[in-house]
Amino acid sequence: MKITLLYGGQSAEHDISIISAHNIAQSIMYDVYTVQPIYITRAGEWIKGPLIDTSLPNSDLMRLVPAEEMTWGDDAKASTGQAMRPGELDREDNIVFPVLHGPNGEDGTIQGFLEVMGVPYVGAGVTASAIGMDKILSKRIFDQIGLPQVPYHAFDHRLWREDQEEIIQRIEGSLLYPLFVKPANMGSSVGISQVESSEALIQAIENALQYDHRIVVEQGISAVECEVAILGNEEAHISYVGKLIKDVAFYDYEEKYINNRIEMEIPAILDPAVASKIQEYALRAYRAIDGCGLSRVDFFVTSSQDIYINEINTMPGFTGLSMYPVLWEKTGLTQRNLVEELLQLALKKYEQKK
Ligand code: ATP
Ligand code: MG
Ligand code: MG
Ligand code: MG
Incomplete structure (x- = not known):
């Protein structure tokens, strides 16, 4: 049986995915599995790494990580990876572990692709991924x-462009500072700000809009x-x-x-x-x-x-x-x-x- 570790990815959580995948690879030590790392670059290219023999000492697992992309850690060896098309993913005796965080990985997109490919994969399906x-x-x-949840106010890019003042009024009419401004789709606190004033609120919304076109503003607690x-x-x-x-x-x-x-x-x-x-x-x-x-x-x-x-x-x-x-x-x-x-x-x- 083969385990395909999909990692890296196009989201702002790229780096964390690399560390997560590396950590997971070290826990696949069973004689029954080989590990096929597939690294997804920030641009979305798929790079097939060398097969990892899990019976080798841990140091060998460092080959999982392409050195040029490794922003953490130190002794990563250069990748000997080859470009591949996603459709070339093995469909036989393969379990995919999509160790991808954030949009284009944790949000149902990859899960939908894996459903269509007909391969077993770890974790949530399309619906849970997208909603979560x-x-x-x-x-x-x-x-x-x-x-129970803290009070919140949600809106999208179009509404914000149409009537900023109205949105700020509504937020300030129903929530109390400090507020948390978040892009709807993200993780690892990327794009999130805590704000204490209208001025900072506007800035935080503009900042969050760089990550997603939908925004949620929450009561800080x-x-x-x-x-x-x-x-x-x-x-x-x-x-x-x-x-x-x-x-x-x-x-x-x-x-x-x-x-x-x-x-x-x-x-x-x-x-x-x-x-x-x-x-x-x-x-x-x-x-x-x-x-x-x-x-x-x-x-x-x-x-x-x-x-x-x-x-x-x-x-x-x-x-x-x-x-x-x-x-x-x-x-x-x-x-x-x-x-x-x-x-x-x-x-x-x-x-x-x-
Ligand atoms: P991750 O997926 O890494 O957990 P995330 O990007 O999905 O993070 P949240 O967990 O929603 O973001 O928020 C990140 C952090 O911001 C929280 O762990 C908490 O410290 C703070 N935070 C978020 N919302 C609030 C709030 N309403 N009141 C107080 N603190 C908050
Ligand atoms: Mg989260
Ligand atoms: Mg997260
Ligand atoms: Mg969280």
Whole structure:
């Protein structure tokens, strides 16, 4: 059996995908698999890397990463990759692991392609990927199933160009500063700003519009951030709740990946009733979007123990330091077993559909 690791990709989360894929490759150690890395450049070209023999020492896995694209790490060897067309993807005895974060990877586009190709793949299908990536659509669905969320206001590029003043008035009429401005489709805090004034709000919206044509502005909330991991198809398992120990205003890209300032408390020290509510909400959100394989669900918990769902990530960061694999590790599932379980879940879903 072959595992195809698709990584890199055209989104702003390209670099994180490289680290995630590299980390996952190190957990595929079973004699039964070979690993075929396929690197997607920022321009969207597919580059087939050398087959990785998982029985070799870990250092060999560095060949997974094309050195010229590696912005983290150091000792990456040059890629010996060859350009390929996506349609040349192996359809026999192959499980694809699309380790891609953000638009064009985590949003249903690649998943649709893999459906058409008829290959098993890890993680969410088209619907869950598209909804999970879209902060506006997922909020609408969470509202509908009664999950508590911070108040928000959503609009698109066209409305903004037509009547900026009206939008600012509406936002300021219903929400209180500080506000969070987010592109609807993105991750890793890319394009997100926290703002305290109308002036900054306008700037933040213009900035977010560089990443997506749809925008969501949320009520900023003073709260701890808790995250929980889900693993499974129809029968989904849930991890301990983890808490982010925060000493910054909010977790922007820099704090997440460059300063590595995130510390985690797992299991989070929480009122047990709050922890189980979070787990229950997470599973309900997962079902509502038709989740499959894996997801990480993010929450806010205020000092008065109010819980708000923030978002669901259907292909969460999977680096060695990422919350998703670490939550499972602490819950009792090693990363190696976690990766194996994800592959088995992919096969199960594929068999069911046949
Ligand atoms: P990722 O997918 O990496 O988790 P993302 O780009 O999808 O991130 P969010 O999780 O929505 O973005 O927000 C990023 C961070 O910004 C949060 O982890 C939190 O620190 C802060 N944040 C977002 N929304 C709010 C809010 N309404 N109030 C307070 N803080 C917020
Ligand atoms: Mg996200
Ligand atoms: Mg994300
Ligand atoms: Mg988040």
